[in-house]
Amino acid sequence: MKRYKKYITPYLSAFVIGPLMMLTEVAGEVMLPKFMSMIINNGVADRNLAYIGKMGALMVLTVLFMAVGGILGAYFSAKASISFTSDMRNDLFQKVQQFSFENIDGYSTGSLVTRLTNDVQQVQNVLMMGLRMALRAPGMFLGALIMAFMMNRQLAVIILIVIPLLLAAIILILKTAFPRFGEMQRRLDRLNSGIQESLTNVRVVKSFVREAHEIEKFSRLNRDLKESSLRALRIVITTMPVMMFAMNVTTLAVVWYGGNIIIAGKMPVGDLTAFTTYIVQILMSLMMLSMVFLQSSRASASMKRINEIFDTEIGLNDDNAKNKDKKVTEGRVEFKNVSFGYSGENGRKDLVLEGISFMAEPGQTIGIIGSTGSGKTSLVQLIPRLYDVTGGEVLVDGVNVKEYSLKHLREGVGMVLQKNVLFSGTIEENLRWGNEDAPMEDVIRFSESAQADPFVKTFKNGYGTEMGQGGVNVSGGQKQRLCIARALLKRPKILILDDSTSAVDTATEAKIRESLYHDLKDTTKIIIAQRISSVQEADQILVLEDGKIIGHGTHEELLKTCETYSEIYTTQIGNQSIGAGEEAAV
Template identity: 70%
Template structure:
């Protein structure tokens, strides 16, 4: 509970007022049946109109107070629950933003979306319900039992039989409900993951004419969720009729037994009317409690899932950084005997004993077959992953000794998967530097060979990109991402196969601009084409996570068999294409 106190404390007034105001309704519901019995026994029986009107006026006043209390309780319970869930959702999202790549790998995107939306909504609903029923249900139960006992102890025997049976039924229902609700939330995860994947990759689906396959896959996931939901809802479906049956049977028993007492002259008619009302209140309060417990069991499953996110230990932190104030100033990069694996404890390393130095301002080309570890290598530099063995140093300082923010501020990255965000082209470019002048934005767009096509748009830099840059081509998207990274003016720039969708002439112009715009920036260029890196100061050839060659283009053509194989195979392909 300590963890969640921080979400309650700012709205403590609402959390207190909601149940207190609900007490006015409880007081009224306890008093009104007794006052009704007094009207019947003392007013109707003696035809005392004045007594009836006087007692009726008091009942109206109580009803008005009950209505005001109910409205206030509903308002404050809504405010408390909504504010609680809003702050909780904010903290969960903040925690997700702190996740390393490894942490994100432990959760599916759909699962995180479900936890931030559906799971927190379940928690909000239970908080709201609990505040409204926190005093109401127990108050009606206890108050009803006291009033019923005071009115007729003989009829109380019926309740002493029914209530333990109902409590036992509620416990059995709750034990059965919790695992079903937990399973249902996991099936919502899978559905959300499938929907997100299908919508994100809708162009690929259409290009391969796989709509029917995706529909069948969705139907299977949707059907699985339906069956899981029905399985969970069976508990809710069963609980209500059981409670209603118990209520009706108990009411019939009370009326039958109480009727005999009236005939025998041992009980006034008004008392039986009030007692019957109290029976309904008592059983209804048990029903309300069972509903709260059922919803709480689902919310507990959701709370556990939210807690998993909040309790996730972030493996990349500044906690042990010894140079937190240090900043990247020159861009020198050193790898000292670096080895790395994604799944810890496995024998196979993704990178093995990597050693090299990139001097400030140098251009380093990285080439190798698919799966050779090129992307993994450059992800060590901004500390997206930590090396398992050895050291990665930037400006002579181990990357683990920088604050993550300062380190990444000095590194610009254009990833394999080019990502743009909803908004205008200018807004996307300003991710590199939100305070840049418009002249700087245009200059970097020109350097990335993006200004030409941007100015051809009707709205120029104010063109709305839509979701994920859906209205620009792959090559245009790559150039915008490069411009965004250039605007950051990083000391280290990493281009991870980021010109693959650009023609060779445009790529050559981009590289030429690098020599002027980024002459003091250390540049790492991952490429599949040797032509993209042959002018680099140093080329690293990777194979199976190891460096098998390093040097200039000419040196590698003489000494590195793997480089020769790539070079001649690509040259032959180019000749055939030219022919």
Template identity: 45%
Template structure:
């Protein structure tokens, strides 16, 4: 974990080194001050030497100013180093997430990744800033103060040594018990963020079903879980304060008792005792800093483990060294393909989502896929651009196993309009250029005409410059689907996959879209997943899926004769249409 995180310090190494250097200089200045104070008392005040008092007083002011300057410089470079470190960690996480396969993404929840990018990184940032400052200040102050205390009086200095050993044992016990709790706390944070994200995304549904009270109750439960875990952790951490106070007061009492006896006996001066009191405060403050630092590190270690997990996660899809860069055509073949989603939880059973899938599609053909909910239609088409790898068998595109292609080259030739249509915040033009960032306005208009989107776009006051809100919340479901289809067409792909992507448009618009496909992109292989028979009945072949296996393959007319599943769907839909028409 440490190796992974420290690799992201990068250009902030200089600031990370300067911070402890400045802190060390600050500590040296602070250590000198009690020695000057003892000299003022012993050689100035007690002997009535005003000149010595003035000289040493001016020296103390100069040393204090230097200490203040070094402290300010340390704070400045430490802040720059920690915020830069956090920036690099976020960039590294986000960059690696972009390389994840769908299987990697399935391993983490969206809320979990958001928590790692925000709360966890902030914890590590705060801890790093404290470490590069306090990790230098506290140990150096502790060591220098102990050295000075031993130089003044070794017998009294052993009091400090006893306090250090006592607090070291207490800190070890506290940290070993608190760390596992913080690991659990951050998992509860994931649940909290998931609750917020789900509620905001579905706020319209919540209001439509008047479920505000239920959502408030669910969020309150998530908050309570976080609260209870933090209370449990803090009950352990709070033991640090009484232990520190016990050590501090014990040192002061013992130092006062034995120090007073030594002054009376003549083996210790008043100035030396005052210096020892200053050093005892320095030592105990250093121990307090160390304890605070360990508490912060305990929290941030849990965060660091979660961050390192995301950064070190390797995509389970990789390119071969000699991977092919060119896709010859849009022909597709499934050769005895089986597929299973990877399990991420212990005890989770694996079962084939797809079993023994065999079929061939010629380049330029239109193929429909029909099947009930859960029949693995989406899983099947996601194997074509290699969003997942097959468990057994092979998928061929252009006569070549998809695993032999460079993934970027393959996916550039396969355009998918997924079930969950996603538009990004920005103008319609900016969204369309996801398909082709160099697309001209005429090309965008042509693609939108094919997708039957041009007409409604022109009705907006700003036309193609209309701003799309986050998630496309200011356009209807059908409009969103047509914009996503237009975006896919701008890729000029060899294979176009529509995963139930016209479900929110009327049958007339659906027909016009399919007609445009047939006339304008005849050489593009088109795969249409649909629930409506009318969306696929004109296809060159139709695949009927049932519980992850192919039930039948054929044309519309052939399936009406040979496939009970297809015929039942067709009759139920045509019967419904006839009844609606008679009304």
């Protein structure tokens, strides 16, 4: 409960007033049958119209009193529950934003979306219902039970026989419901993940004409959710007939037994009418409590999933940072016998990098080349601590990256990821992710350096052009250039380009490289590339294979000392020569 106290305290008045206001409805509902019995026993029996009118007016006032209390109770209950879950959702999102890549790898995107939306909504629903019923249902149960005993203890014994049987049935229902609701939420996770994956990759789906496959996959996931939901909701459906059966049987028993008492002259007719109403109120209060418990069972499954997010230990944090105020000022990068592996099953890590050692001086350009899966991206992700090393050390300006605060370390590193991402909004807004306070002159200047300015100016609204979701209204090469411009605007001391010009023609790529060398002389540049032409002018080139450095030197040195590099160069230059020869023949 300590975790949730922070969500209750700011709205404590609403949490208290809501249930208290609902008690006004309880008081009215408990008193109305008594008033009705008095009208029947005294007013109707004695044909006293004045008494009937007086009691009728009292009943009207009671109903108005109940209405005001009910409206205020519903309002404050809604305010408390919505505010509670709104703050919780904010904290959940903040926690997810703090997740390391390793933490995020442990959840599917669909699962995180479901937890922040549907699961939080389930908690809100049961909280709102609980606040409205927290005092109302028990109050009605106790009030009606007391009034029933005051009217006739013999009849009230019938209720005491039925209540334990109903409670046993409710407990059995709840015990069955909990695991089914948990499974339903997991099926919803899978459905959301499938939707997200299909919509994100809709262009690939259409280019391979796989619409029918995606429709079938969605239908299967949807069918699984439907079946799981029906299994869970059968419990809800079962509750109502059980409660109604108990209510009707109890009412029949009371009417039959009470009728005999009336015939014997031991009970007035009005009291039996009121008693029957109290029976209904008692059983209705139990029904309301059972629905609250049933919804609580579903919310409990959702709360368990929410707590998994809160309880996730952040993989990367500043707890061990000894130099939290230190900033990256030079851009020197050093790897000392670094090994790294991604977390697998049972916490085991299979190494994808091993024995990596090299030094990049400030202002140098480091090229990294190697086959797919050789560990190039994994290597550069260790510099801004997107992941932590498994062994060895990564130093920036002579300081272990773990000793920096994540904020200062990442502020000093500009990174263009292998998968380029743009957000909805204008081109200018996307570029200002690099520096939201940058003057427009800098936005344009660094766009020119990234060779993005020429095509941006062709748009009608220029830098005010709205980007579609994920930048769908620009080509792959244009997206890469915008992402490079965004990183340059950050003016980092270390710039990492992870195969970020693969969709750009060689002439444009050459212009980008030239701009980097001239405009970012003091910035350490680390370039991952598939084309040797992209890195051959670098101060150092690393050749990776199976997570190890098998070649290290300049372009000329590697041609002489690294067979793998020489083979890649010969293959690429040979293909270029063949292409040039075919062009000449044409």
